[in-house]
Amino acid sequence: xxxxxxxxxxxxxxxxxxxxxxxxxxxxxxxxxxxxxxxxxxxxxxxxxxxxxxxxxxxxxxxxxxxxxxxxxxxxxxxxxxxxxxxxxxxxxxxxxxxxxxxxxxxxxxxxxxxxxxxxxxxxxxxxxxxxxxxxxxxxxxxxxxxxxxxxxxxxxxxxxxxxxxxxxxxxxxxxxxxxxxx
Numbered sequence: 001x002x003x004x005x006x007x008x009x010x011x012x013x014x015x016x017x018x019x020x021x022x023x024x025x026x027x028x029x030x031x032x033x034x035x036x037x038x039x040x041x042x043x044x045x046x047x048x049x050x051x052x053x054x055x056x057x058x059x060x061x062x063x064x065x066x067x068x069x070x071x072x073x074x075x076x077x078x079x080x081x082x083x084x085x086x087x088x089x090x091x092x093x094x095x096x097x098x099x100x101x102x103x104x105x106x107x108x109x110x111x112x113x114x115x116x117x118x119x120x121x122x123x124x125x126x127x128x129x130x131x132x133x134x135x136x137x138x139x140x141x142x143x144x145x146x147x148x149x150x151x152x153x154x155x156x157x158x159x160x161x162x163x164x165x166x167x168x169x170x171x172x173x174x175x176x177x178x179x180x181x182x183x
Contacts (some may be wrong), residue, residue, distance in 0.1 A: 002014065003016075003026055005019035005021065005022060005024055005026060006024070006026070007019065007022050007024035008021055008022040008024065010022065012026060018127065019130075020126065020127060020130045021130045021131070021132065022130075022131060022132070023120070023123065023127055023130075023131055054129050054135065054138070054139075054180040055179075055180045055181075057139075057142075058142060058179055058180050061142060061146055061175075062146075062175055062176055064146075065146050065149045065150065065153075065171075065172060065175060066172060068149075068150065068153055069149065069153045069168050069169075069172055072153050072154075072156055072157040072168075073156075073165070075157065076156065076157070076160050081156075081157050081158075081160060082156075082157065082158055082159050082160030082161075083157065083158050084158050084159050091159070091161060093155065093158055093159050094155050094156070094158075094159035094160075094161030094163050094164045095161075095163055096155070097151045097152050097154060097155025097156075097164055097167070098152055098155060098161075098163045098164045098166070098167035100148065100151050100152075101148035101149065101151050101152035101155075101164075101167040101168070101170070101171050102148075102167055102170070103148075104144045104145070104147055104148035104151070104171075105144075105145065105148055105170060105171060105174055107144055108140075108141045108144035108145050108148075108174070108178075109141070109145075109174060109178075112137070112140055112141050112144070113141055113178070115137060116134070116137045116138055116141070116183055117134075118183075119183060125180060125181055128183065129180060134183070138178075138180075138183055141178055142175065142178065145171055145174050145175040145178060146171075146175060148167070148171045149168055149171030149172055149175060152164050152165075152167035152168035152170075152171055153168045155167070155168075156168055
């Protein structure tokens with residue numbers, strides 16, 4: 001038998017004591033009437049098409065970032081890259097993407113990461129991620145880390161400078177270390 005959350009209207013299993021979407025107590029009185037919500041806005045826990053899967057999103061984006069970085073490393077190893085030849089401009093072009101990548105790393109991990117609340121004791125990873133406010137905050141961190149990795153990878157592809165390669169490796173490592181189970 002299904003049970004509707006009195007706080008957000010999400011349909012939950014009758015066996016769970018807390019809502020899988022908002023984490024609210026299923027036996028508590030409602031904060032607002034659920035009749036005011038349209039049936040289309042209610043989310044069923046059993047419906048995989050409407051539930052978010054942050055682990056799959058993180059894995060897919062991370063694989064793309066790792067593949068791009070690997071392809072650029074292989075192209076440089078094979079002598080196909082760097083695209084730009086060694087001159088006075090190439091080091092500047094290599095340092096700029098590396099600096100941008102490190103700046104994005106700093107924003108993501110030093111400014112945005114502390115703003116993500118920790119998982120409450122007793123909550124599973126699924127319960128934490130079903131809270132609507134979590135996704136946007138953490139995806140912003142992933143977006144910045146992935147963007148910095150791509151910018152550093154392109155800098156390495158263009159110039160072949162090790163500075164960009166180091167920044168690319170830093171961004172890849174930071175991205176994978178900020179997985180859904182780390183929050």
